[in-house]
Amino acid sequence: LSNEIAMPALLRASARLQAEEEPDPTHLLLASRMEDDPGAARAWIERALALAPDDAWAHYALAHREARDGDWVEAGRRLQRALAIDPGHIPARRLETM
Secondary structure (H helix, E strand, O other): OHHHHHHHHHHHHHHHHHHHHOOOHHHHHHHHHHOOOHHHHHHHHHHHHHHOOOOHHHHHHHHHHHHHOOOHHHHHHHHHHHHHHOOOOHHHHHHHOO
8 A cells, every 4th residue: 555655656756856857848747747736737837838838738738727627718728729739639629528
């Protein structure tokens, strides 16, 4: 049981470290996905967007975060931005149907 508890924390710490050492959008978005704190997850996504404002995955990630937080209007706006960049973005299309 202790490994089941320790593993997520270890993976989260590893993702954070990689994002800090190599702050590219992919590492920043991975760190956001590993976060258990919604505010920290949003901060990682915003850093990714600052580096790559035309990254469909970053806009999708923020749309997903907004949806999880219950702000479907803002989630819809972010999804539209992601889909304008990449109309074939399957995860964004899937979230759009919700």
